[in-house]
Amino acid sequence: MQTIASILTAVVALEHLYILWMEMFAWETVGKKTFRGAMAENMFTPTKGMAANQGLYNGFLAAGLIWSFLIKDPAWQINVRLFFLGCISIAGIFGALTASKKIFFVQALPALLAMGLTLYTTGWRV
Helix, strand or coil, X not given: CHHHHHHHHHHHHHHHHHHHHHHHHXXXXXXXXXCECCECHHHCCCCXXXXXXXXXXXXXXXXXXXXXXXXXXXXHHHXXXXXXXXXXXXXXXXXHHHCCCHHHHHHHHHHHHHHHHHHHHCCCCC
């Protein structure tokens, strides 16, 4: 079960690296395809800087999860992991409430599942 929690955490980190890449470097191509219908097509160029800023934040979230795999102390490793998964969950819930319900399923739900499995495998002791 701990392996599944770690794999799910890694998947969430990879997802946020992908979001970093899309928002920072492919906003006007892949971003247009991803958010078609959510934004007028002529808005991607003027919002390129704003999207890059959002992408950078997603990169920080991914970096935190990756960092959690490099920490040797088990208690610190779990606490750092739970902190960053919590940040991602809150961001996903906020995005679902303010932008699109789809964000909950794409961003918050995987992070919440990883958090739940991480807590379960540690016996809820952190």
